[in-house]
Amino acid sequence: MAHPFLVKDIAFQAGLSTATVDRVLNGRAGVRQQTEARVKAAIRELEKQQNGLEIQGQKRTIDVVMEAPERFTEAVRQAFETEAPTFMPTTFRCRFHFAETMRPHDIAQLLDRIRLRGTDGVVLKAPDVPEIVGAVARLEQAGIAVVTLVTDLPNSARTAYAGADNRAAGETAAYLIGERFAESSATVLVTISSSRFRGEEEREIGFRRVLREQYPAIRIIEISEGHGKDTETGALAAKALAAHADINAAYSIGGGNRAVLEAFERVGRDCALFIAHDLDHDNLALLRQRRIHFVLHHDLRSDARMTFRAILARQNGADQKLGGSRLSAVEVITPYNVPAV
Structure with a gap:
């Protein structure tokens, strides 16, 4: 694998040991495909930097750690790589650590x-569990x-949160469904990737609250732990549809x-209303095909900008936490108002 870079620089960019990178570069046996892909991605990123992305100024390294489906992590990667050059002369080098x-x-x-x-900073999408909260505390310390x-x-001791108001997003979904079925019956299939994620829990809380208070005739059937993967989520959805013949909508x-x-x-059943989150590649195509009806979207590039600012403020000696929330707006997207993403 031809390249002009030192093994230690590739290892730093990829978040791997130099021994692992050396095995990949020399084509030795026993290397996982995922590891090889990380090394290739690191070399591509170093090539970008060498070709002019870096100029004189501060250089900051951030690590983006995410448990999420590939379609979403790639949208996040694109957002961070697009926004990083806008902070020049500060140069952000992003190392990505993604897994489904x-x-x-x-x-x-x-x-x-x-x-x-x-x-210089960590961007984290992970479950809200004690082990991870403890690791965040050690980073902040x-x-x-x-x-x-x-x-x-x-x-946790985290510096800041960048993202949407998840509870408001769930409430918005409930309003859209409630108004659609205000004069008819509905049973909504609610899909959650995992109950471990606070953001998804907040969406569900907001959704259930509005339906309970304003549209009590609408019923909910929930499936969880498909981790956003098609095979697992599809199997859970099929089981729910088989057990509940009245499901006619999905959130x-x-x-x-x-x-x-x-x-x-x-099962030959119509989904009268389908509401999804995030304008990733799959959802954008489904929206344009009219297979889903609304996408609740927030701007990942705005989240990336807020993240870079938070890390710079901390590194430049800000005395106080940026704390609380930095909430990006939730937009209701139809096939007629798709933003440039």
Whole structure:
């Protein structure tokens, strides 16, 4: 694998050991495909930097750690890579650590490795569990800013949260469904990727509250732990549809929307209203095909800008936490008002 870079620089960018990178570069056996992909991505990023992304000024390294489906992590990667050059002369070098599913223990270990290796900030989308909260505390105690992205860890020592008001997003979904079925019956399939994520829990709380108070005739059937993956989510949706013949709408909190729609189609049932989150590649296509009706969207580039500012403020000696929330607006997107993303 030809390249002009030092092994240690590739390892730093990829978040891997130099020994692992050396095995990949020399084509040795026993290397996982995912590891090889991380090395190739690191080399591409270093090539971008060498080709003119870096100019004189501060240089900051941030580590973006996320448990999420690939369609969403790629949208996040694009947002951060697009916004990073707007902060020049400060140069942000982003190292991405993505996985569709990770055990909390493994996430905590990864955060500890990042802390020991050194970084200027961590962007984190992870479950709200004690192991991860503890790892966040160790990062903050070491003077490393942690910004939670999309889903918060409100009881942790994190510097700031960047993302949407998830409870308001759930309330918006309930309003759209409630008004659509105000004079007819409805049973809504609510999909959650995992109950471990605070952001998804907040969406569900807001959704249930508005339906309970304003549209009590609408029933909810919930499925969870599909982790936003098509195969797992589709199987859960199929089981729910088989057990509940009255399901006629869907609110997808956790993704896997193609699989949910296919589950409706396999049983020959119409989904009269389908509401999803995030304008990733899949949802954009489904929206334009009129297979989903509304997307609750917030601007990931705005979240990226807020994240960079929070990390710079911490690194430049801000005395106080940026704390609380930095909430991005939730937009209701139809096929007629799709923003440039």
